[in-house]
Amino acid sequence: MPPVHRSVVYDWLRHDKKFPHVWCPGCGLGILLGSLLRSLVESGLDKNQVVLVSGIGCSGRLPVYVDVNSVHTTHGRALTFATGIKLAKPELKVITVMGDGDATAIGGNHLIHAARRNLDITAIIVNNQTYGMTGGQYSPTTPLGAKATTAPYGHREPSFDISALSATAGASFVARSTVYHVTQLDQLLGQAIAKPGFGVVEVLSPCHTNFGRQNRLGSQVDMMKEFKRKGMRVERWRELPEGKRAESIPLGVLVDRDLPVFGQSYDRICDAASRRGEAGK
Amino acid sequence: MAKPRAQLLQGNEAIALGALAAGCNFFAGYPITPASEITERMSREMPARGYPFIQMEDEIASIGCCIGGSLAGKKVMTATSGPGFSLMQENLGYACIAEVPLVVVNVMRGGPSTGLPTNVAQGDVQQARWGTHGDHPAIVLCPATVAQCYELTITAFNWAERFRTPVVLLSDEVVAHMREKVVLPEPHEIEVIDRRQPTVPPDWYVPYKTDGSLIPQLANLGEGYRYHVTGLVHDERGFPTRRADEVEPFYNRLFGKISRHFADLERVKxxxxxxxxxxxxxxxxxxxxxxxxxxxxxxxxxxxxxxxxxxxxxxxxxxxxxxxxxxxxxxxxxxxxxxxxxxxxxxxxxxxxxxxxxxxxxxxxxxxxxxxxxxxxx
Missing domain, CATH: 3.40.50.920 (Rossmann fold)
Structure with a gap:
């Protein structure tokens, strides 16, 4: 992918919104925002045709900075609003931005059903393994044993694998990357946006303020280095012996398959229903 | 001209037909007795007209889906009973603060909780007013006959569109399941109100700036007016604010757009x-x-x-x-x-x-x- 010129990205930011943004210095969400803007520009979409929908949390604040149609919804419900928007106006490109708690705890039900339904929506799930905005409580992706403000003695629950969950639930496209692997992230977001059906991109992002500090993971830079050290292309990761796999994080396109897309199958039902209605007259 | 034909209709069916007469073109719901007949009827009627119908994974998703559909310009409705209505409360507040037209039918049954399914009760009257958190205005209509189910559903849509706010149609199990003879009005006899759309070009557009009606002219998504919709208290441009000099006028307008038109909102017999x-x-x-x-x-x-x-x-x-x-x-x-x-x-x-x-x-x-x-x- 050729580099997108900075001024083009600048054009997609909302300049009547008061910057600076709400995120902590060093947060990965700014990197994701840049990556998303480059992917949108690269996809050749018209700003008026893009709807960014978010839930609640640090990630929920992302759409307000982008000069598209933006909807900041309630906690966990971004996919339900997105479903309504897509059903109402199938010609729009609907992209949701959610956090790990947003998408897999309070909104977990909506995530699996959106994947099962396979409506043409792109879901970006920013996984920082904690509830950052509320102060570092444990989320469904907090690793076993990690500390959180609600797990002062260490977390006692196993965690979700967001990508595996989305794939099992029926998403057409599932990919994972990190805010360290920006070039890959740009490409994966672009692929997810272009893919018909439900596409999930899990983006690993550091929360050094509320997760890293409690777990003595060092600075934001140290956490980024950890992504660099652990991240591995999924093709290579699959060749590793079973026992070695847990040490690395597989990145790249995990699932890419052609499944029936909800909107198209619903159109066929409408045709059949209206024909039956005419026949009945 | 043919004489209007009398029909034997159930209360819930009349709500579905009233919605269609009012221009409803989007429905999302979740099964619950004694409201399911509305969702079932809509599952037949909507696809035949090419309109979206969807049964969501729960009532929270149903109302969320409806709000999304409404933001994109559809006239939306969902239908439920007490337990589902409780689940919808948070997003009902969202529709209120983000000023999204929406019709929610709550067919009351005995509560609280699973309560007395599915005997009749009228226990949700105060919940319909105060169910969502935070102080807010509310519009609630209550039919007693099958004919009123039809008529008040149309009123609910008209008021939701006119005032850009959720309107609750509070039916009950008896009215919902009862069958009565009704003569439905001809389409030309029905007044249908649609939400106002912006008249200024996108460059001049300030989404929450209002005229004397205090009701904003919010554009439907994807029609060239890009703005921000949020459940946070927002300024005239739609951006979150905590400034007292912007927060107070916001709430005053939210209440004022209903209280200013108070006399139009009284329906008694x-x-x-x-x-x-x-x-x-x-x-x-x-x-x-x-x-x-x-x-x-x-x-x-x-x-x-x-x-x-x-x-x-x-x-x-x-x-x-x-x-x-x-x-x-x-x-x-x-x-x-x-x-x-x-x-x-x-x-x-x-x-x-x-x-x-x-x-x-x-x-x-x-x-x-x-x-x-x-x-x-x-």
């Missing part, structure tokens, strides 16, 4: 009130028993009349005051322990004797019970 010495104030299925009590009471020489409340929130203060004035006695029968009688007493302010008649055994209040209460009080 007076029944033999002119010479009445006693008045029954009733709503929903209880108004049917009250109407029968008035008929029987009159035959027995009781000077009794009835005021049916078809709009219950904002509480129709003026017509209730008028109905109470000069009466010896007012009786408020309802299938709860006094949710509306408290409002009537508040409006009455001690001038007339107001009695409540609450019943919570899963059955309707009968005309005999009402007449018995009136005789006791005499």
């Amino acid at each position: 007076a029944y033999q009130l002119d010479d009445a010495e006693m008045v029954i104030i009733a709503y929903g299925c209880t108004a049917r028993a009250a109407a029968a009590a008035v008929r029987i009471g009159r035959e027995r020489g009781l000077k009794v009349g009835m005021l049916q409340l078809m709009s219950i929130w904002p509480f129709p203060r003026r017509p209730v005051e008028e109905a109470l004035t000069g009466k010896r006695l007012a009786l408020v029968p309802e299938l709860n322990m006094g949710q509306i009688s408290r409002e009537v007493k508040r409006v009455n302010d001690g001038r007339t004797q107001v009695l409540r008649h609450g019943k919570m055994d899963g059955s309707m209040i009968t005309p005999d019970e009402i007449l018995g209460r009136l005789r006791e009080a005499k």
Whole structure:
């Protein structure tokens, strides 16, 4: 992918919104925002045709900075609003931005059903393994044993694998990357946006303020280095012996398959229903 | 011209047909007795017209989906009963603060919790007003007949579109499942109101800047007016704000857009009130028993009349005051322990004797019970 010129990205930011943004210095969400803007520009979409929908949390604040149609919804419900928007106006490109708690705890039900339904929506799930905005409580992706403000003695629950969950639930496209692997992230977001059906991109992002500090993971830079050290292309990761796999994080396109897309199958039902209605007259 | 045909219709069916007559072109719901017939009917009607219908994974998703559809320009409705209505409360507040037109039908059954499925009750009257958190205005309509189910569903859509706010249609199990003969109006006899759209070009557009009506002209998504929709308190441009000088005017406008049009939002029906010495104030299925009590009471020489409340929130203060004035006695029968009688007493302010008649055994209040209460009080 050729580099997108900075001024083009600048054009997609909302300049009547008061910057600076709400995120902590060093947060990965700014990197994701840049990556998303480059992917949108690269996809050749018209700003008026893009709807960014978010839930609640640090990630929920992302759409307000982008000069598209933006909807900041309630906690966990971004996919339900997105479903309504897509059903109402199938010609729009609907992209949701959610956090790990947003998408897999309070909104977990909506995530699996959106994947099962396979409506043409792109879901970006920013996984920082904690509830950052509320102060570092444990989320469904907090690793076993990690500390959180609600797990002062260490977390006692196993965690979700967001990508595996989305794939099992029926998403057409599932990919994972990190805010360290920006070039890959740009490409994966672009692929997810272009893919018909439900596409999930899990983006690993550091929360050094509320997760890293409690777990003595060092600075934001140290956490980024950890992504660099652990991240591995999924093709290579699959060749590793079973026992070695847990040490690395597989990145790249995990699932890419052609499944029936909800909107198209619903159109066929409408045709059949209206024909039956005419026949009945 | 062909004579209008009478039909035998169920209350829930009439709501579905009323919605279609009002221009409903988007429905999302989740099964629950005694509201499922609405969702089932819509699952037949919507695809035949090429409109979206979807059964979501729960009621939270249903209302979320409806809000999304409405933001994109559709006229949306969802239907549920008590447990589902409780689940919808957070997003009902979202529709209120983000000013999204939306019709929610709540067919009341016995509660709280799973309660008394699916016997009739009127226990959600205050929840419909105060269910979502934070202070907010609310519009709630309450039908008592199948014909009113049809008529008030159209009113609910018109008000949701006009005021850009959620409107709750509060039906109950008896009205929902009852079948009555109705003659539906011809399409040209029905007034349909659609939301106003911006008239300025996108460059000049300030989404939440309003004229004297205080109602914003929010553009449908994807039509060239890019703006931000949020459940946070926002400034005129739609961006989150915590500045007191922007927060206070925001709330004033949110309440003002309803209170300024208060007189348009009163729907009541007076029944033999002119010479009445006693008045029954009733709503929903209880108004049917009250109407029968008035008929029987009159035959027995009781000077009794009835005021049916078809709009219950904002509480129709003026017509209730008028109905109470000069009466010896007012009786408020309802299938709860006094949710509306408290409002009537508040409006009455001690001038007339107001009695409540609450019943919570899963059955309707009968005309005999009402007449018995009136005789006791005499």
